[in-house]
Amino acid sequence: MRWVLTSFVLFACDARFSDLRPDEGSLDSGMNVVDGGVDTNRDASRDLEDAALEDAALEDAAPEDAAPEDATPAVTVVATGSFEGRGGYDASGRVTLEHLGGDRYALVTSDDFATAAVPSPVLLVSDRDALGSRLQPSDVRIATLSASQLRGAQRFELTLTSIPAYPWVYCEPFGVETARARLEAP
Amino acid sequence: MPRLSFPRRQTRAGRPAIATCLRRVAHTTFVVLALVAASASTPTPTHAQAWIRDPGHTYAQLSYRLIRADRLYAPSGDVIDIRPYRQHALGFYGEVGVVDRWLMVNASGDLWRRQVLVDQGATSGLGDLRVGLWSGLLEAPFRLAFGLEVGLPTGDPAPRVGEDDAGAQAIADVLPTGDGEVDVHVRLAAGHGVSYRRTQQYVTGDVGYWIRNTPRDAPESLGGAPAIRDQLSFRVETGWKIDRPVLERFWIVARVTGLLVVQDRDASTASVARFAGLGDGVEYVSFGLELAAHLGAGVNLSFGMDGAFHAQNVPAAPQWKLGLSWER
Numbered sequence: 332m333r334w335v336l337t338s339f340v341l342f343a344c345d346a347r348f349s350d351l352r353p354d355e356g357s358l359d360s361g362m363n364v365v366d367g368g369v370d371t372n373r374d375a376s377r378d379l380e381d382a383a384l385e386d387a388a389l390e391d392a393a394p395e396d397a398a399p400e401d402a403t404p405a406v407t408v409v410a411t412g413s414f415e416g417r418g419g420y421d422a423s424g425r426v427t428l429e430h431l432g433g434d435r436y437a438l439v440t441s442d443d444f445a446t447a448a449v450p451s452p453v454l455l456v457s458d459r460d461a462l463g464s465r466l467q468p469s470d471v472r473i474a475t476l477s478a479s480q481l482r483g484a485q486r487f488e489l490t491l492t493s494i495p496a497y498p499w500v501y502c503e504p505f506g507v508e509t510a511r512a513r514l515e516a517p
Numbered sequence: 518m519p520r521l522s523f524p525r526r527q528t529r530a531g532r533p534a535i536a537t538c539l540r541r542v543a544h545t546t547f548v549v550l551a552l553v554a555a556s557a558s559t560p561t562p563t564h565a566q567a568w569i570r571d572p573g574h575t576y577a578q579l580s581y582r583l584i585r586a587d588r589l590y591a592p593s594g595d596v597i598d599i600r601p602y603r604q605h606a607l608g609f610y611g612e613v614g615v616v617d618r619w620l621m622v623n624a625s626g627d628l629w630r631r632q633v634l635v636d637q638g639a640t641s642g643l644g645d646l647r648v649g650l651w652s653g654l655l656e657a658p659f660r661l662a663f664g665l666e667v668g669l670p671t672g673d674p675a676p677r678v679g680e681d682d683a684g685a686q687a688i689a690d691v692l693p694t695g696d697g698e699v700d701v702h703v704r705l706a707a708g709h710g711v712s713y714r715r716t717q718q719y720v721t722g723d724v725g726y727w728i729r730n731t732p733r734d735a736p737e738s739l740g741g742a743p744a745i746r747d748q749l750s751f752r753v754e755t756g757w758k759i760d761r762p763v764l765e766r767f768w769i770v771a772r773v774t775g776l777l778v779v780q781d782r783d784a785s786t787a788s789v790a791r792f793a794g795l796g797d798g799v800e801y802v803s804f805g806l807e808l809a810a811h812l813g814a815g816v817n818l819s820f821g822m823d824g825a826f827h828a829q830n831v832p833a834a835p836q837w838k839l840g841l842s843w844e845r
Contacts, residue, residue, distance in 0.1 A: 346642035346673035346694040350685050353636060419593025450736060451687030464587075464598040475683070478737070504637055504688045506600040507589070 406431060410494055412512035414440075420447035422510030426498050427517075434492060438473060440485045446510040449502040452476045454487065456495035460513075464506030471495065475503075567660035567708030567721050569621045569653040570614030578842035582606045586832030590825065592798060596833045601635035604793060604832070606644065618653040623666075630672065630694045632793055638688035645672040645695040645795075649702075659709040664725075668700040674742075674795070675734040690736035696795040697732030698745060715760045722753040727776075732796070745797040747780035756809075770807040770821070776800055794831045801828035807838070817842045 407430040416422040424444030429437040438456070446452065457470040466472075473487045474480075500510035570576070584604040591597050607630075612623035627644025649666030672695015678685045704725035711718050727748040735742035754772035758765060777800050807821025819842070824835040 344643040344671065344673065346640040346676040346689075346692075348676050348678050348685065348689045348692075349639040349641070350678075350682075350688075351633070351636055351638050352684070352688075418597040419591030419595045450690040451684075464600050475687070502691075504600070504634060504691045505589070505602075507591075507597060 406437075408517050409436075410514035411517050412498065412514045414444065414446065414498075414500075414510045414512045416447070417508035417511050420449070420507075420509040422446040422500065426512045426514075428494065428498075428514055431488070434490050436489055436491050438487045438489060438498060440483070442484045444484065445482045446476075446500045448478065448481055449507065449509055450505075451503050452481065452509065453499075453501045453503045455499050455501060456489075456491070456497065457499060458496045460497060462499060462501055462506075462508050466501070466503070466506075470499075476500065566612075566621065566623065566651040566664055566704075567662050567706040567723070569618055569651060569662055570612060572614045572617055574845070575611070575613045576842065576844040577611045578609065578840055580608045580610070580838055580840035582608060583837045584832050584834055586834035588833040590801075590828035590831050590833050592829050594827065594829055600637060602832055603631075603633040603635065605629075605631040605633075608644075618656065621651040623649045623651065626669075626671070627694075632692040632694070634688060634692065638685060638692065640673070640676045640689060640692040640694055642673055642676075642694045643671050645670060647702075651706075659707055660721075662706045664702075664704040664706060664723075666702040666704065668696070668698070668702065670695055670697045670699060670733055672696070672795075674698075674732050675736045686736075693736075693793065693795055696745065697734050697742065698730035700730050700745075701728045702726075702750070703728070704750070712760075716757060717760055718755060718757045720753075720755045723751070725750040726779075729780075729797075743797055746778050746782075748799075749775075749777045749779045751775045766811040768807075768809045770805075770809060772805045772807075773802065774805065774823070775802040777802075796830075798830045801825040801831055803828070809840075815844045817844075 408427055409430045410428040412426050414422040414424050414426060422445065425441040426444070427439045427441075429439060431437055438454070453475050454473045455466070455470050456473065457467075459467070459470070462470070471489070471491070473489050476485075494514065496514060498512045498514065499508065501507070502509055582605070584602070586602045586604075587598065587600075588596050589599045589602075606627045608625070608627050610623070610625040612621055614621050624647065626646030629641065630644040631639060631641035633639040646669045647666050648669070649664055651662050651664040653660070653662045655661035672693065674693045674695050674697025676689040676692060676694065678689050702725050704723050706721065706723035708719060708721035711720075727750055729745035729747050731744040732742040752772060752774040754770065756768045756770040758768045778798060803823050803825040805821060805823035807819055809817055809819040811817050817840075819838070819840040821838050822835045823838070825831065825833070
């Protein structure tokens with residue numbers, strides 16, 4: 332039986348791929364990229380409600396006796412949420428947005444985080460409650476999740492100028508929403 | 518010629534019309550049955566092999582299929598928006614009788630398949646092929662045949678970009694040209710032809726159990742190659758024509774086809790990568806309409822469409838088909 336299967340595999344033809352993107356790397360176009368911690372094009376306008384949320388969180392979490400200036404900045408949880416599936420895809424687990432100091436943040440998923448295995452799943456944050464089939468310049472890309480990052484605790488550092496409303500997992504090639512969480516003050 | 522089960526009737530002059538009628542109907546019906554079968558909307562064409570071809574009798578068809586979709590049936594069955602997707606396929610179907618009543622061999626597949634994500638990427642290449650054996654079980658009071666078909670993974674389940682471009686590879690990952698597995702489809706087909714006044718009609722149907730397998734390859738972005746769950750297939754089809762000059766060259770065909778996951782049905786393993794009707798988690802119940810014309814000299818032309826009213830992991834758009842067939 333094995334040689335029969337092998338012969339079919341040998342007979343099989345590889346498909347030819349044609350890149351139809353308008354320009355190289357356009358899979359990432361239409362949105363900001365913060366992979367590596369650099370926010371290249373984020374709209375600087377700040378929603379007042381988000382700002383209030385952030386400031387309140389910072390105040391609540393600030394230690395009474397401030398740490399020395401040269402010490403590692405205290406990590407402050409500024410928002411949390413729970414992932415839910417979108418478009419018929421399953422998703423679960425919690426997500427936490429931590430403030431690392433300045434404009435640096437970390438998006439942290441819980442141990443029970445799980446999202447559907449789709450091609451090129453992109454983790455991003457946005458203020459939009461629905462992404463549709465295309466991303467917008469205001470959406471902030473964090474990372475493309477590998478297969479091992481689709482489950483369990485993950486940590487992604489990013490640069491933000493405001494607290495986003497929603498973390499998303501999004502199948503970028505097809506433009507399909509697969510998971511969303513709504514961030515709220517802890 | 519195949520022997521169809523049409524009832525006897527008399528002409529106004531009292532002469533038996535059955536002989537002439539049967540010759541004409543058998544010829545046309547058989548052509549249409551095979552033609553319709555070969556151009557069905559399923560990833561593996563459904564067939565109407567209740568009528569087993571006589572030894573040496575051959576039928577061949579080329580078909581072009583097109584899907585233009587902006588929406589997708591998600592794993593939940595909901596329809597969601599996606600980037601514009603196009604699927605072009607040049608399919609073939611052929612069958613030849615080997616042993617009177619007992620054995621007919623058929624083959625089918627996509628000679629060329631091109632899938633396009635607009636402004637993203639496209640893949641093209643050979644699709645999966647199928648070969649099968651059919652044997653007649655009953656000739657009266659209706660036709661009944663048993664078939665065994667094997668799917669060969671000649672398509673590419675994991676197209677490679679060939680360069681270090683993660684973005685391009687992610688696009689290629691969602692555009693496979695094959696399911697990557699050897700599968701076995703066990704089928705039982707029944708058919709019956711009737712004549713009423715000056716119309717002729719056939720009814721055929723089949724039910725099958727599709728034993729699926731684990732693909733030989735899968736995109737790395739999906740974390741390996743998940744096994745494809747077994748499926749139940751079914752089809753009910755009827756064709757109708759008016760037995761008048763000129764009109765007798767045309768058949769109007771309507772059908773309902775279905776494919777349902779029956780193994781571990783509650784498991785949630787579907788993914789967008791299988792969205793082209795290839796792989797695990799694909800379901801649909803669809804309706805189809807078709808018009809087939811006999812052009813003469815054994816050549817037939819058909820045009821039709823199929824659309825689903827329940828589906829999972831397939832594009833939410835009609836499939837248009839144009840077929841050209843020949844038989845002797």
